[in-house]
Amino acid sequence: METGRIVRRGILAFSLVVAVALLFIDPGSGRRMQSAGAALIDADFPLSSLSASTLSGDSQLEEASLLPTVKLLAVEPGDTLAQILVDEGAASKEAHAAIEMLKKIYNPRDLRSGQEIEVTFQPSPDGLGGARFMGLSFEPDYAREISVKRGEDGSFSAKEAKKPLKHEIVRADGRIDSSLYEAAIKAGLSNNVLTTMVRVLSYDVDFQRDIQEGDSFSVFFERWFDEKGQPVHDGDVFYLSMTLSGKPLHYYRFKAADGLIDYFNQKGESVKKALLRTPADGARITSKFGKRNHPILGYSRMHKGIDFGLPTGAPIQAAGDGVVEMSGPNSGYGNYLRIRHTNGYATAYAHLSAFAKGVRVGKRVSQGQIVAYVGSTGMSTGPHLHYEVMVNGKQVNPLSVRMPSGRKLAGKELDQFNQAKLVTDKKMAEAPSIGKLAETKQ
Ligand SMILES: [Zn+2]
Incomplete structure (x- = not known):
């Protein structure tokens, strides 16, 4: 049942289910019964180390084939839960019945790519025909486990369990x-x-x-x-x-x-600060402020900004709160955006492929807001962002200019802050320092 979209991460027979199933298998055959204790698998047992032989010794092959199987699957981009279940062998009607119950406590559209889901099947008793879909469970976050299980009457019910943390x-x-x-x-x-x-x-x-x-x-x-x-x-x-x-x-x-x-x-x-030195995520500087040989013109010329190497279409953020002063083609700059900030500061962004929706002259923008996209328009050898900071109309080095400070607490707010600061200092002095603990799962 393996499909391209779904990663089968491993199959394990589940602890208690296994134990219970083994107790009820074919008592008339006279074979030695597997004890419940021996079949118990610690829930933290690493999945990778589980193999079929863990569960079926030579004399237990038949039993093993009747055990419920739990498949651990990972959601991939574009997957829907219904597809995942059907691809794994659930009847479409049953998959939808289970999802209807799930929807009462969890929206399956919230499942993210990478989310692991355990899906349980019960092989048919006569060994013929397909396995029966029994339910699913997953942990949508560190604090909850959600499960949908088939009851004795064949219908599904969903349950959310909060983990004791x-x-x-x-x-x-x-x-x-x-x-x-x-x-x-x-x-x-x-x-x-x-x-x-x-x-x-x-x-x-x-x-x-x-x-x-x-x-x-x-x-x-x-x-x-x-x-x-x-x-x-x-x-x-x-x-x-x-x-x-x-x-x-x-x-x-x-x-x-x-x-x-x-x-x-x-x-x-x-x-x-009131202005960001780097108005894009993951940007690396490819050309600094100052004199340099111009890559197109070939002669030494003042580079009045910083170039950031970024792919076409990468979002550019407004470096600070302000008003759009220019947006549109501007000769060698190509598509160009300039934002006026307070205290005589302005920032400019050049060689853009596009402007964000609603970004035009006179519009207010706020720090971090996406205002444009990286491109290679104008005099440019490849996609990058040319970024300038201006003080009273003159370009300055964005890396070394003293950026205007941002918000300062004052008055009553400052008093409250100082209070909170004292409490934090005191609590921190009392808190024990953690050493290296086991890796934290996010
Ligand atoms: Zn440049």
């Missing part, structure tokens, strides 16, 4: 020997926490140049553990600090009066 606020400390990434893994941080850390630090830290051996960090965040004490999920990061060449940087998570959640330094200044 323990919530704790923990602290991790690390020292950088080679890279921040390696130090983070060593300190027991998950990808979730590391991503937050990088995002917050990226406004102030150049990861390639600023980080040295011996630099250190601390993170204070929430973590969920399963019944065995294994970490299963990390949530919000409440505080983080990074010490670069002996100089500490501190960031506190704070929800401001308007409901916006942001990270602020000890003085209550937002980590976010």
